[in-house]
Amino acid sequence: MDAVLEVDNIEVVYNKTVQVLRGLSLSVPHGAIVALLGSNGAGKSTTLKSVSGLLSLEDGELTAGDIRFNGESLKNRPPEKMVRDGLFHVMEGRRVFEDLTVEENLVAATYALTGRGQSRTQGYELVYDYFPRLRERRRQLAGYLSGGEQQMLALGRALIARPELIMLDEPSLGLAPLLVEEIFEIVARINREQGTAILLVEQNAAVSLALASYGYIMENGKIVIDGPADKLTSNEDVREFYLGVGAKGEEARSYRDIKHYKRRKRWLS
């Protein structure tokens, strides 16, 4: 069994009425970076929440399929237990505790180490090594950090937990391009140096596919296409719909052409 996470044909229903995921499967190998791409409302965040068990807080329910972490089913495992087992979910929008200081945010993350018998304190130095700016601001309230610093703090909390797999939900959200690059470099470093597998959910397909070794693209609650990252980048449909490169060549489409183009791509594979 070489996959750290296997999602097997899951279906998710919100409020007992709205079906969001319709038979989604994916797998993340040990120590790999895997990208999960898709447009707004495709169900990317829902996929992560169904893995980390936060779905129940939003009245969502896993109605079919199975999720395995290191070969063990995660069904009915309480969310805090999963974190303690090594599966860390960095939620969309960073979700730092705004009225806690930077340091207290990190302290909160040490609860992930409960029952593992690992030292709590050495994680802080690791975080401050990766993010020197957090060291400078460690006594400040997290709510006063800039967006980029908050994203760093969110990643720092994940580092504290020393997980086997980090699920990153849109780390580029609301950040300037330069910062996005910085954040992604650090994500790559964490993956390389800590051996942490990363499941990266993004709308920014170009950056994520450059980073990931394998990619999944989802639409309407299903995976529509998947493959090694370099194959996806050269796939014509992906180039046209997600990387914004014209299918016929490299020439930019004029707005007139785009206006014509109303049909949504149907994936009939």
Place this chain on the structure above:
Amino acid sequence: MDWLFFGEISLAGLAMGGLYALIALGFVIIYKATRVINFAIGEIMMFAAYLFLAFAGGMEMSPWVAVPLAVLGGALLGGVIEKTMIRPMLGESPISVVMVTIGIASILVGLVEMIWTSNPQLLPSFLPREPVFIGPMYLAPKIAYGFLIGMSVLVLYLLYFRFSRGGVALRATASDQAAAYSMGINVRRVFNLAWVFGSLAASVAGILVAATGGLSPQFGIIGLSVLVVVIVGGLDSILGALIAGVFIGWLETVAGAYLGGEYRMPATFAVLAVILVLKPYGLFGTHEIERV
């Protein structure tokens, strides 16, 4: 105007306010962590006071044993209530949960009447009796020592929440529940502990208040004054509970002394009305930002 009298009344009022602050703290902890408005807080403190009566009066234990036992009993009661009656209501509308706490309050009153009858009772005295003078002003010893004990408990709580790891977990849960789960914090356990610690603070205050003013099944009415305190201070602000508690206690006593006992409640509720108009979230409460 007799300044000495005013000073003595004010002092007694401030001391009473300190106990209000402690009860309010119990209320605020529970609200902050779980977003449950606990109308049973007055009855939980009444129950703890009756436990003290049973331990110290009925079984003739020394107060050194009886007080901790009664306080623990009150804390345990809070924990049991959360586990058996509040947790199943998780995810239900806040109004339903409030109704449950009101129901619990009635049950506790009934229970106390069944066990200890509805007659008012006096607690065996356990605080020193030498009169306390601050400058020329006299302060009843029960009130003075009650204030001291109450304030020490309050300071301990504040320090714990500010500096301990458990305090971080509580504040993290209060700030963002889903994110707290994603840190590996056992949020359900935090809820339970919030009830235990909140009830513990209320129980300490309950015994101290009952020691000064006697005890009856209607004792829980004090919860109403405390409700004013927490609304004035801001439902989720510990500092607000502290300041508003002292202020409301002072106001109630001074209004009672100068205008007559029947003006105690109207005075505080008038302040409440003014505060609600000027600052709907209380003096120190956070403004709710709803994001859907």
